[in-house]
Amino acid sequence: MSLTLLASAIATIYVTHRLVDYWRAARSINNHPGYRTLLAQTSSIGHFFPPIPGITPGGNHLFMNKYRMYEIVGCDIHSAVSAWPTATTTLFVADAAAIKQVALARTRFQKPVHHYDVLELYGRNLITAEGDEWKKYRKICAPAFSERNNRLVWEETIKIMDSLFEDVWGSKEIIATDHVVEITLPIALFVIGAAGFGRKISWKDGDLAPPGHRLTFKEALHVVSTDVFIKLVVPDRALGLTERLRSVKVAFEELKQYMLEMIDERQRAGNLEGRHDLLSSLLNANDLDSGESKLTVSELLGNIFIFLLAGHETTAHTLCFTFALLALHPDEQEILYQHTQSVLSRVGDAPTYDNMPLFTQSLAVFYETLRMFPPATGIMKTCMEDTTLATTDALGNQIVVPVPKGADVTMDFTALHYNPRYWDEPHAFRPSRFLKEWPRDAFLPFSTGARACLGRKFFETEGIAILTKVISRYRIEVKEEPQFALETFEQRKARIFKTRLGLTLTPIKVPLVFKLRETKTVT
């Protein structure tokens, strides 16, 4: 047999195998309708491609499509079956009751931890673990997110915002930025630095690395969170090859050194009981715990990294989308301004953490932003045994979809948040929907069940403090640029809200202007 014949025989066997597996995968879910593609959207290669019909739905398809695929399919569960690298079956769910079922049945639907390698570069941690290991981490980490810590979050955030206004923005009437994340990212980083790790970074610190370091803490964390995928796919030995790769390597080493220093400083300082930041609680809980469930240094680093990362990226992006939505909807911005002023006129110039529940309009604005732009667009689980999920079709008939062992199930938070069964005019920005009765099971930006976000109150606290400070002093507008002078509102919205899927939903370029309000503010 010639070599060519042999090669084509092997290729035919391989393709036949793939086709049979693919056919079996589709049959295992009764060929429930949805995407049929060559590449799994969860494979590294499928993730990086844009949507190509028949090839891949694209990495950011949940946010790009919102509820559209469910409309096409005619019910709140649809599927994706792909052939390569292995046959993969995924069910996407936008039905609130079915999502609850998936989130609560923790033995039946487990976290596919192999998809989270990217977050394990410093050590195993709360986000990447499952089962008993996750329970151990949660038991040690959860007490850190206490009321005393939330109070600290409020106080530190107010100080950070005051310093931004006094030391950086000063009396300037207009502050313009080509991408507002350049402002929201340092704010969020300074808050997690101060309230999380007692690391007070000042707006005046500048960009000089402290002695013994090649990068500032801010630079190191920023490069690591942006280029985490590079570190994952490029082997260590190749990290010296180009300037960019070298900077990634340096940032990873630097962040590790910063984290080790934080642990060392805090352990040498002793008396951890008196402090309420996340690091003290983590070290304290670790100290008090019984010997065998203590965290190793690598686990400590892994969890500190996760707190730093989870604690600043989601917040920075949510603040960015919030400011952009307010800039595009001046009527909603005015409602928020008037409400903020009315609260401040009651509680005085320096609102405290105890006043936070009064800022109901601010919380409604954040919830509406998180409904429209959930940082985690969806969360995947793997089904550990054969089961079913039920939903209804457009006519109200019950549909039962088989879920075979090994299939992936994605809780599609974006589609849930745009599902017209739960939300009137889901594409409209309407914070007031959160000021009356609203469907709690259909709003899951922080996920739900045992694995829901630990930092929800941390975020709400810093978010309300930041919004109160900004909105009472500045009016937010979209930056006018001559090349966009003729665009319609819809075109402007599409331009401002272009996103990509990084670790979380990431805004690409949001140019805004902060204009000092004429009325003297009370804050």
Ligand code: HEM
């Ligand atoms: C807008 C702000 C935020 C959103 C939308 C958000 C969303 C989420 C979501 C969806 C999860 C579940 C992830 C999964 O199951 O894979 C999660 C988990 C987590 N979040 Fe957040 N988060 C936010 C802010 C924060 C902050 C500020 C912190 C810390 C300071 C934080 C710490 C955590 C931790 C530690 C977990 C892991 C919980 C576990 O697996 O037991 N998050 N978050």
